[in-house]
Amino acid sequence: MASASIDICDSPAALATRAADGFASACEQAIRERGRFAVALSGGTTPRAMLEALAERALAWPNIHFFWSDERCVGPEDPDSNYGMARAALLDRAGVPPPNVHRMKGELEPRAGARDYSEALRVFFTAWPIFDLVYLGLGPDGHTASLFPGTTALDVTDETCVANRVGGQVPSPWRLTLTYPTINAARRVRFLVEGAQKADILKQVVEGAQDVERYPAQGIAPGSGDLRWLIDAAAAARLEVR
Ligand code: 6PG
Helix, strand or coil: CCCCEEEEECCHHHHHHHHHHHHHHHHHHHHHHHCCEEEEECCCCCHHHHHHHHCCCCCCHHHEEEEECEEECCCCCCCCCHHHHHHHHHHHHHCCCHHHECCCCCCCCHHHHHHHHHHHHHHHHCCCCCCCEEEECCCCCCCECCECCCCHHHHCCCCCEEEEECCCCCCCCEEEEECHHHHCCCCCEEEEECCHHHHHHHHHHHHCCCCCCCCHHHHCCCCCCCEEEEEECCCCCCCCCC
16 A cells, blocks of 8 residues: 555544544645635545534635545435435535536436546646545445446546446446546545444555555555545554554
């Protein structure tokens, strides 16, 4: 695993607060330096508490632009939608201006959805996207975003967003995902991982032998070097470094 800092929090609630604090400080710095903050949210369940904590804060919402690290190929109203989760937990509650919400269109045919998002990124960033902050989760199989073991998206070097057929029992067999070159171009990358059920895979990814094809989260290595794991004590239980 690329060199990374590990931040162990006592509980999921402490993790949510620590992550929200990090969001706020990254946001303040980005707006001070560039007038806007471009953040990519991860999906799944872990980020919800952080998003709900952010909804209680007075942040410069008109200057914050929300993107996603990945999305299930479902509509925005679908209970499996990552956008839908963030909308309920934060976006609607904080009154984020709709033009600042750049969702992946999971309702489109997957490849069309990937093309659409790549174009949206090109329009917003004009050059290769450099996010101020990208959030990621860790799946039980070592996937992150929708970069799943043994899937074609792992090998993409010239696209910012791709459709990825992940199969299996995951919420939707097709996904849209940012690619490694896009994620690794970010100024900051933060993994949020919690729960005893993640202890084994976290140890494998962070302390085990490098095998990106098998453990795609190991392929996250931002050129900026600012990679941090925010984890709770339960998930950290098997780590040597504590
Ligand atoms: C998704 C993801 C995925 C998620 C991990 C962890 O769309 O599901 O973005 O990569 O972050 O699977 O999910 P949990 O937070 O639910 O454990």
